[in-house]
Amino acid sequence: xxxxxxRGFTLLEAVVAxxxxxxxxxxxxxxxSGAVAMHAYTKKLSVATLLAxxxxxxxxxxxxxxxxxxxxxxxxxxxxxxxxxSFKWRAKILAPRTSGVSTDQLLAAVFNIPVDGxxxxxxxxxxxxxxxxxxGGGKDGPAPGGAGGLAGGLAGGLAGGMAQxxxxxxxxxxxxxxxxxxxxxxxRDGNLVESLDLVTHVxxxxxxxxxxxxxxxxxxxxxxxxxxxxxxLPPPQQQPPPR
Numbered sequence: 001x002x003x004x005x006x007r008g009f010t011l012l013e014a015v016v017a018x019x020x021x022x023x024x025x026x027x028x029x030x031x032x033s034g035a036v037a038m039h040a041y042t043k044k045l046s047v048a049t050l051l052a053x054x055x056x057x058x059x060x061x062x063x064x065x066x067x068x069x070x071x072x073x074x075x076x077x078x079x080x081x082x083x084x085x086s087f088k089w090r091a092k093i094l095a096p097r098t099s100g101v102s103t104d105q106l107l108a109a110v111f112n113i114p115v116d117g118x119x120x121x122x123x124x125x126x127x128x129x130x131x132x133x134x135x136g137g138g139k140d141g142p143a144p145g146g147a148g149g150l151a152g153g154l155a156g157g158l159a160g161g162m163a164q165x166x167x168x169x170x171x172x173x174x175x176x177x178x179x180x181x182x183x184x185x186x187x188r189d190g191n192l193v194e195s196l197d198l199v200t201h202v203x204x205x206x207x208x209x210x211x212x213x214x215x216x217x218x219x220x221x222x223x224x225x226x227x228x229x230x231x232x233l234p235p236p237q238q239q240p241p242p243r
Contacts, residue, residue, distance in 0.1 A: 048196045052185045067207035068179050092182040098171040
């Protein structure tokens, strides 16, 4: 009795199957290695973010306690104390440039007052708010109600002069009370150097002020720590109730 012979795989079929299996394993390996690399990068980025926030808080507190430097300042260091020696930081503390700011630019930025580009004085916009203008009225002669126009012109002139003085003081206060802090944290990831940038603005009215601009915050807090009341005065004594 004749038996049926079982037909197996040929050599070509086995080679093709092995090649497909090898390509599949390589794709899976690449996916896994990419996921591991992305996980490592995400972990370092999270650490850098936390370190940057911590260092920015320290810089802000130092500026509140000691006051602002007179000009631009630059600091640098690493996070060895936190246990991350491969992470480094560099901070730039920039003072605002107010010397080249014109009154027109300040009015347009702060009060949103449109100023034309004809080169006129931006204070005329404030004068117009008070009814000011040229007392002559125009080229055809004095405008109706010359007395009112003259009064409006005087009021506008006074308002313009006061505004000019206020703008100068405002720019001077900005230059003393505002600083822009640029913080950069860098770390090495293989052959690449990664970085994380953080920018904030710090406003302080003087050494010892808090984040709300209160210059007596540190003074009062020191008194509270010693058991004193506001302004470092002893707390009021409890009076016994009348009999």
